[in-house]
Amino acid sequence: xxxxxxxxxxxxxxxxxxxxxxxxxxxxxxxxxxxxxxxxxxxxxxxxxxxxxxxxxxxxxxxxxxxxxxxxxxxxxxxxxxxxxxxxxxxxxxxxxxxxxxxxxxxxxxxxxxxxxxxxxxxxxxxxxxxxxxxxxxxxxxxxxxxxxxxxxxxxxxxxxxxxxxxxxxxxxxxxxxxxxxxxxxxxxxxxxxxx
Numbered sequence: 001x002x003x004x005x006x007x008x009x010x011x012x013x014x015x016x017x018x019x020x021x022x023x024x025x026x027x028x029x030x031x032x033x034x035x036x037x038x039x040x041x042x043x044x045x046x047x048x049x050x051x052x053x054x055x056x057x058x059x060x061x062x063x064x065x066x067x068x069x070x071x072x073x074x075x076x077x078x079x080x081x082x083x084x085x086x087x088x089x090x091x092x093x094x095x096x097x098x099x100x101x102x103x104x105x106x107x108x109x110x111x112x113x114x115x116x117x118x119x120x121x122x123x124x125x126x127x128x129x130x131x132x133x134x135x136x137x138x139x140x141x142x143x144x145x146x147x148x149x150x151x152x153x154x155x156x157x158x159x160x161x162x163x164x165x166x167x168x169x170x171x172x173x174x175x176x177x178x179x180x181x182x183x184x185x186x187x188x189x190x191x192x193x194x195x196x
Contacts, residue, residue, distance in 0.1 A: 001082045001121035009115045013107050015095025020111035022119060023087050025054065031087040038089045046094040049108060051075035052087045065092075065108075069101050073109035081116055084124065088112045127152070127167040129189045134162045138180065145179060167192060 007022040021038060025031040031052045039048050049070035051060040058079060060071030074088050090111045099107060134142040139162040146154060151166040173186040 001123055002085055003083065004120040004122050007115045007119045009111065009118055011107075011111060011114065012095075013103070014097040014099060016097065016099065016107070017093040017095065018107055018111045019091040019093075020115040021089045021091070022112075022115050023089075024085050025052065025087045026085050028052065028054065028057070028059065031059070034087050035089055038091065042091045044093075045091045047092040048089055049074060049092070050087065050089045051078050051112070053078040053083065054085050065104055066101055069104035070108040073105045074112045077109050077112040077116065083116065083119070083121065088115065124193050125169060127169050127192045127194055128171060129167050129192055130165065130172070131187045131189055132164045132166075132176070132184060133187075134164065134184060136162060138184070142180070142184065145176075149175075165189070 003022055003024040007020075009020045011018050011020075019042070023034045025034060031050075031054070035048065035050050039045075042048065047063045047065055047070070049061060049063045049065060051071055051074035052058060053075070058075055060075040062068070062070045062072075070090065074090060078086060078088060090108050132142065132146070142162070143154075143156065143164065146164060146166060149168065149172060151168045154164060154166040157163040157165075171186075171188065176184050176186050
């Protein structure tokens with residue numbers, strides 16, 4: 001699932017203020033830019049701890065808090081969620097009272113968990129990109145059949161045969177083989193992940 005909009009939540013724990021920001025990122029460069037912008041937006045913050053999850057890649061930073069008390073707990077919350085392509089930054093303004101390691105872990109992980117509860121998400125769905133070469137005597141029937149199956153992004157290129165490319169969330173190979181008595185073969189070119 002992908003974040004639909006940026007999210008910002010605020011909490012106060014023993015006079016320390018924690019501002020949690022969630023932002024969609026597709027690359028680590030985008031995550032770094034988001035963190036840099038957050039530092040500019042909150043120049044007097046005591047800490048700007050962060051966590052990033054992009055596919056199988058993840059990264060976290062404690063930004064001066066005791067090791068393992070901020071970034072990793074934040075990342076654990078992201079890893080435990082279905083969210084992907086997401087960066088979380090928790091900005092802390094120290095209020096004068098030490099929270100201890102357990103208190104810090106709860107504050108940082110809790111901030112991310114609360115922000116995720118406020119977030120709206122787009123579902124991710126995988127579609128196949130397919131190609132179908134069709135002799136001209138079957139082109140009209142094949143195109144009509146593809147349209148009846150609700151394929152998306154249907155494009156035709158006319159060379160020695162008609163070449164149709166399209167996307168669909170199901171592999172139609174068996175149905176095409178059955179419908180056209182094995183005379184047509186569908187080729188899968190790639191997978192495409194789309195927001196729904």
